[in-house]
Amino acid sequence: MKKAGIIIGMIILLLVAIVFFFPEVLYSSALGQRILMKLEGGQVAEFHYKENQQEKDTIYMKGVIYSNTLKDIKQALSENPSITTLVMEDVPGSIDDEINLVASLEIRKHNINTYIPENGMVASGGTDMFLAGKERAVHSTGKLGVHSWAGMDSVALDYPKDHKEHEKYLNYYAKMNIPLDFYWYTLEAAPADDIHWMTSKEMEQYNVATDLYDSLLDVQEKLASDAFKGRGTGNNDEAQELIKTHFENAGLLQFDNDYDVPFTFMDEKTKKERQGTNIVGYIKGKTYAERYIVIGAHYDHLGIVNDTIYNGADDNASGTSALLHMANYFSKNQPEHSIVFAAFDAEELGLHGSKDFVAKPYIPLENIVLNINFDMISRNPKNEIYVVGTFQYPQFKPAIEAVANKSSLVVSYGHDDPDDKTKDYWMHSSDNAPFFEKDIPNITFSEEDHPGYHKATDDTEATNPEFYINVVKLIKASIESIDQYFPYSKQ
Numbered sequence: 001m002k003k004a005g006i007i008i009g010m011i012i013l014l015l016v017a018i019v020f021f022f023p024e025v026l027y028s029s030a031l032g033q034r035i036l037m038k039l040e041g042g043q044v045a046e047f048h049y050k051e052n053q054q055e056k057d058t059i060y061m062k063g064v065i066y067s068n069t070l071k072d073i074k075q076a077l078s079e080n081p082s083i084t085t086l087v088m089e090d091v092p093g094s095i096d097d098e099i100n101l102v103a104s105l106e107i108r109k110h111n112i113n114t115y116i117p118e119n120g121m122v123a124s125g126g127t128d129m130f131l132a133g134k135e136r137a138v139h140s141t142g143k144l145g146v147h148s149w150a151g152m153d154s155v156a157l158d159y160p161k162d163h164k165e166h167e168k169y170l171n172y173y174a175k176m177n178i179p180l181d182f183y184w185y186t187l188e189a190a191p192a193d194d195i196h197w198m199t200s201k202e203m204e205q206y207n208v209a210t211d212l213y214d215s216l217l218d219v220q221e222k223l224a225s226d227a228f229k230g231r232g233t234g235n236n237d238e239a240q241e242l243i244k245t246h247f248e249n250a251g252l253l254q255f256d257n258d259y260d261v262p263f264t265f266m267d268e269k270t271k272k273e274r275q276g277t278n279i280v281g282y283i284k285g286k287t288y289a290e291r292y293i294v295i296g297a298h299y300d301h302l303g304i305v306n307d308t309i310y311n312g313a314d315d316n317a318s319g320t321s322a323l324l325h326m327a328n329y330f331s332k333n334q335p336e337h338s339i340v341f342a343a344f345d346a347e348e349l350g351l352h353g354s355k356d357f358v359a360k361p362y363i364p365l366e367n368i369v370l371n372i373n374f375d376m377i378s379r380n381p382k383n384e385i386y387v388v389g390t391f392q393y394p395q396f397k398p399a400i401e402a403v404a405n406k407s408s409l410v411v412s413y414g415h416d417d418p419d420d421k422t423k424d425y426w427m428h429s430s431d432n433a434p435f436f437e438k439d440i441p442n443i444t445f446s447e448e449d450h451p452g453y454h455k456a457t458d459d460t461e462a463t464n465p466e467f468y469i470n471v472v473k474l475i476k477a478s479i480e481s482i483d484q485y486f487p488y489s490k491q
């Protein structure tokens, strides 16, 4: 027994000596890395399925990427070719960057999607792997962290931009179709021993999450489905409920303890009094809480006419879904000004919702510094969107132009000069009109009429997703720029 004790003691001593004199043995071997992680209270990356998981199309990952990760991924994918999604629950980094990039390429090669779930946390080398997903999504409570890297006695920013140390990362991001700006941004975002958690705005800017506009399209499709009965005023409860749910999820505030703002109006055709309901919520501004930008879009359409449902996918399920998208966006990126989100009813019957809004506003009209309106923004054969109102309010044109210059859209200005006889005058045609008549600056985004205009063929199938998404990006960036650098002095 004594002899055995001595031998074990000597083996331990030998191991300690090896680790002491050749620490790279520990760092570079899978076993050593496993031990290291354990000592640090962490764990190396492991792949698993959930208990009771019916379909094995989703695999879960937890832990630090290490020298065996490539092998593990290859094994998982070959054992189970039906995997489509890698859920990264908690992947704080990597202790083997070379392997990480190769393993990540393997993920892209198999067209796997990546997802950071509720309360998930992915950072550093984990973020690089996340970017390998073909489609990438982050839950609203999920976190994605970035930082710079450091060598033995130098940090990334010490190297000139064209140094080969940067190359492997730049090559990797190029392969992943991530703008190369992203790499330089990560070096500035936080030093190597710290982490910067990306904001939703940054995730959008750097194309980090690909799904940001999925729900824009989904919601438009839903609003324009037959179940919503064409959203005719008086028969559009489903649309109201959907809008309110989105407002609630975005955490919009209510003016009078309710998002519903019912109103009555005279129906011109029947000469009868009718009911409509605007849905209104707002976000308080950071700097100018008492100054309001009102973003409006009508959600009503023609309803059912002679047993035919007029779905109004473009007019104006497109604008309504864009409104909800922006409510969600600005609730996560607090604006300088307060922003009111108004889904107007009874536009098709004579702009009654917006007329009611300015007739009995919850906020003094002089506190409304701008109205932004969108009506029909999801299809145009010429890839052209009109910005209407800069003839009267030229102070907003530079901000919009700056954004438009970076867009692939054909951005045209017009329909707002009463003396231009070559174009219809639109200043009185949509929900911007009541604001215009009260001398409130207003800008409308809209396409020129298309063959589906006020026809039963205005369906989601005719939507051009790329055009629609680009228009929403244009409007959002324009609002953001105007909100931050509001041209007060020029008014």
Ligand SMILES: [Zn+2]
Binding pocket: 298, 315, 316, 347, 375, 376
């Ligand atoms: Zn319309």
